[in-house]
Amino acid sequence: MDAILAIVAGIVAAAAVYLLLQRRLLQVVLGVALLSHAANTVVFLSAGLNGILDGAHMPIIPRGETALATPHADPLPQAFVLTAIVIAFGVMAFLIALAWRTYMETGTDDLSEIWKPEEETAGPMEGAKQESTPPTSS
Amino acid sequence: MTFDSTFLVVAPVAIPLITATLCLFTARRLRLQQLISTIGSLILFGASLVLLLGVAGGEIWTAHLSNWHAPIGIVLVADRLAASMVLLTGICAATIGFFSLSQVAARDQASGFHSLFHFLMAGVCGAFLTGDLFNLFVWFEVMLLSSFVLLGLGGGKKRIQGAVKYVTLNLIGSAIFLVSIGVLYGQLGTLNMADVAAKLADESAEIHGSAIVAVVGLLVAFALKAGVFPLFFWLPASYHAPSPATSAIFAGLLTKVGVYALIRTCTLILPPDAEVVLTVLAWIGVATMFIGVMGAAVQIEFRKVLSFHIISQIGYMVLGLAIYTPLAIGAAVYFMAHNIIAKSNLFLVAGLARRIAGTEDLKALGGLANAKYWWGPWIMIAFFIPAMSLAGLPPLSGFFAKLGILMGGLEVVEQGGTPSLDPVSAAIAVGVALLVGLFTLFSMIKIWNEAFWKPAKQRADGVAIGVDRPTPVALDPRPVPVRFSWFVPSLVMAGITVVMGLFAGPILAWYEAMATELLTPELYRAAVLQGVEP
Numbered sequence: 001m002d003a004i005l006a007i008v009a010g011i012v013a014a015a016a017v018y019l020l021l022q023r024r025l026l027q028v029v030l031g032v033a034l035l036s037h038a039a040n041t042v043v044f045l046s047a048g049l050n051g052i053l054d055g056a057h058m059p060i061i062p063r064g065e066t067a068l069a070t071p072h073a074d075p076l077p078q079a080f081v082l083t084a085i086v087i088a089f090g091v092m093a094f095l096i097a098l099a100w101r102t103y104m105e106t107g108t109d110d111l112s113e114i115w116k117p118e119e120e121t122a123g124p125m126e127g128a129k130q131e132s133t134p135p136t137s138s
Numbered sequence: 139m140t141f142d143s144t145f146l147v148v149a150p151v152a153i154p155l156i157t158a159t160l161c162l163f164t165a166r167r168l169r170l171q172q173l174i175s176t177i178g179s180l181i182l183f184g185a186s187l188v189l190l191l192g193v194a195g196g197e198i199w200t201a202h203l204s205n206w207h208a209p210i211g212i213v214l215v216a217d218r219l220a221a222s223m224v225l226l227t228g229i230c231a232a233t234i235g236f237f238s239l240s241q242v243a244a245r246d247q248a249s250g251f252h253s254l255f256h257f258l259m260a261g262v263c264g265a266f267l268t269g270d271l272f273n274l275f276v277w278f279e280v281m282l283l284s285s286f287v288l289l290g291l292g293g294g295k296k297r298i299q300g301a302v303k304y305v306t307l308n309l310i311g312s313a314i315f316l317v318s319i320g321v322l323y324g325q326l327g328t329l330n331m332a333d334v335a336a337k338l339a340d341e342s343a344e345i346h347g348s349a350i351v352a353v354v355g356l357l358v359a360f361a362l363k364a365g366v367f368p369l370f371f372w373l374p375a376s377y378h379a380p381s382p383a384t385s386a387i388f389a390g391l392l393t394k395v396g397v398y399a400l401i402r403t404c405t406l407i408l409p410p411d412a413e414v415v416l417t418v419l420a421w422i423g424v425a426t427m428f429i430g431v432m433g434a435a436v437q438i439e440f441r442k443v444l445s446f447h448i449i450s451q452i453g454y455m456v457l458g459l460a461i462y463t464p465l466a467i468g469a470a471v472y473f474m475a476h477n478i479i480a481k482s483n484l485f486l487v488a489g490l491a492r493r494i495a496g497t498e499d500l501k502a503l504g505g506l507a508n509a510k511y512w513w514g515p516w517i518m519i520a521f522f523i524p525a526m527s528l529a530g531l532p533p534l535s536g537f538f539a540k541l542g543i544l545m546g547g548l549e550v551v552e553q554g555g556t557p558s559l560d561p562v563s564a565a566i567a568v569g570v571a572l573l574v575g576l577f578t579l580f581s582m583i584k585i586w587n588e589a590f591w592k593p594a595k596q597r598a599d600g601v602a603i604g605v606d607r608p609t610p611v612a613l614d615p616r617p618v619p620v621r622f623s624w625f626v627p628s629l630v631m632a633g634i635t636v637v638m639g640l641f642a643g644p645i646l647a648w649y650e651a652m653a654t655e656l657l658t659p660e661l662y663r664a665a666v667l668q669g670v671e672p
Contacts, residue, residue: 020306020310025302028302028306032306032309032310035309035310035313036309036312036313036316038313039313039316039317039320040316042316042317042320042321043316043317043319043320043323044320045320046320046321046323046324074327076323077320077323077324080272080319080320080323083272083276084275084316087276087279090283091279091283091286091309094283094286094287094305095305095309098286098290098298098301098302098305101290101293101298102298102302105293105294105295105298106295106298111302114298114299114302115299115303
């Protein structure tokens with residue numbers, strides 16, 4: 001089960017990267033959404049599953065007992081993922097609003113149109129970045 | 139822990155949260171909102187000062203939230219590093235908050251600027267103080283979400299363009315951060331920084347390689363937030379766009395939170411046998427400062443030049459961290475303090491120049507150094523001090539910050555290298571740092587010549603543009619008379635820069651003592667875990 005979920009997380013992340021590289025803003029927004037889903041799956045998977053599908057107990061101390069029954073699932077990662085989902089939800093609401101505003105301001109959904117420089121500085125700036133590759137390797 | 143210290147540690151997070159909420163409640167009454175915002179900033183400044191004075195002797199104060207003890211509950215930790223960063227946040231909140239009253243369009247102030255500003259401060263202070271990695275993630279998100287909205291506030295094509303890049307790249311950084319946290323938790327079963335550090339440092343325990351990969355993933359996420367090479371592209375694409383007050387906060391604080399997280403992770407969490415990470419960081423630092431300063435050289439817009447200089451300065455801090463001696467780390471933190479003040483100030487002055495002359499284009503600007511107007515000398519002072527400090531001229535703070543890092547590098551050369559840095563690389567790094575200082579001076583002189591000394595331009599029809607005949611900016615369609623109160627925040631910050639330079643000796647010594655403490659992570663662990671080390 002873990003392996004299947006890991007592969008699913010990988011596929012979702014790959015799809016997210018593909019979408020992030022697209023030119024249309026809406027696809028980028030969807031890419032960010034998918035990326036956060038992939039991240040949540042990884043958190044859940046790497047930290048939280050702990051064999052819950054293979055018969056582990058719920059992390060609740062049963063009535064009359066003083067300790068958790070072993071093996072039990074770890075509840076903390078689920079709290080992490082819940083928090084992360086809530087944050088991602090807020091971010092997504094903002095991103096969609098931003099995408100809509102962008103469309104209203106620029107009249108296009110095409111990122112290369114949106115970023116078409118108004119200012120003349122963008123041209124030489126790009127060139128300078130490529131030319132001055134620093135001595136990073138030694 | 140006594141009630142007092144717990145209270146003081148929580149205060150820098152709680153005060154801006156309360157202020158922000160009050161600002162939301164008074165959204166319809168601008169005057170009242172401004173008053174609350176100003177008072178909130180001043181209280182934040184006062185509380186952060188008290189906090190720093192409390193821990194200045196080297197104590198580490200902790201606050202166990204809901205009284206859950208350290209490895210289980212969330213803990214806020216104020217050591218000297220965190221407290222000094224919080225104090226700088228308080229200074230920025232007070233000065234930039236005051237600046238925003240007159241320099242942010244009333245429409246934007248009424249539509250939530252003040253509450254967003256304070257939520258941002260809460261996020262920044264929380265990120266500085268927290269001792270828990272997941273909590274750090276949450277504070278980063280608080281900070282990011284407020285900054286997203288602040289960036290887009292007011293609309294307009296330029297801001298939207300900047301916001302799209304900024305938001306997308308920062309969200310990718312957050313995803314990397316979250317995945318690293320998940321993997322780290324899966325391996326170690328804890329996210330309390332002190333506990334993580336203790337488990338990674340425990341040589342008897344078998345640690346899966348993926349825990350180390352997760353730590354490196356954290357470093358990548360922080361590096362993206364800090365804006366180091368090659369992850370800085372979002373920064374110059376967005377920092378010139380929002381209102382000057384907003385870009386001053388961003389320039390001063392947001393990237394520094396990333397650097398702070400890098401310093402904390404490298405000194406506390408990074409296992410001692412992972413020097414290769416520091417070697418890579420050193421080269422990244424060198425590349426960052428060089429590329430940043432080169433990028434600045436070709437820019438001709440006031441705030442774009444400054445944006446690229448942020449990147450270049452981040453390079454110094456990362457290099458100082460990577461040299462990894464008490465002197466160099468202390469100097470890097472001093473550099474960070476100097477930079478928060480000087481860089482925010484330069485963005486404020488850029489905003490004033492735009493307000494007065496109506497443009498930020500250095501070609502169109504001119505004649506700001508004008509004795510004809512009473513404000514001429516004031517804007518010159520307000521620009522000249524931070525600019526020369528940034529360029530590293532004595533006796534200003536930037537000189538001593540760079541000197542400390544260079545001395546740290548030379549110390550490594552003298553001692554024949556450290557495990558992370560061989561003497562030749564250290565010498566190259568020192569050489570590049572010196573060269574970059576020269577280029578920084580060049581950029582600052584460029585701004586000085588173009589915006590200040592050059593006479594105001596004449597249009598083809600003989601009408602002077604720039605200072606004599608301001609072109610209207612979005613803020614005020616009809617130019618309003620310049621007021622002295624506009625300059626007060628800049629002058630206060632310039633004063634701090636001078637004082638930091640004049641007392642560089644004691645301050646640097648204090649920071650060096652702090653760095654020695656940072657390099658002994660057992661102290662932090664003991665203070666946080668209080669004897670419950672695994």
